[in-house]
Amino acid sequence: MMNKKWATKRITLNLASGEAEKLEKYCQQTGRPATDVIRELIRGLPIQMQTDLNPIEQNYSTTIGQLRT
Numbered sequence: 351m352m353n354k355k356w357a358t359k360r361i362t363l364n365l366a367s368g369e370a371e372k373l374e375k376y377c378q379q380t381g382r383p384a385t386d387v388i389r390e391l392i393r394g395l396p397i398q399m400q401t402d403l404n405p406i407e408q409n410y411s412t413t414i415g416q417l418r419t
Contacts, residue, residue, distance in 0.1 A: 373387065
């Protein structure tokens with residue numbers, strides 16, 4: 351098996367103190383690092399990645415797709 355190479359992009363989040371505390375408590379309770387928790391939330395976002403279309407085509411495609419459902 352080949353090792354995966356990860357493309358890395360560093361993101362800084364500005365959180366309210368209550369949000370930061372909630373994330374810290376969740377991480378302590380689950381034993382998971384904040385990075386893993388945030389990445390799981392991002393992966394669960396309900397959007398479809400369309401890298402082969404420009405932004406105008408993406409918007410049109412989404413609008414047409416919504417009309418079909």
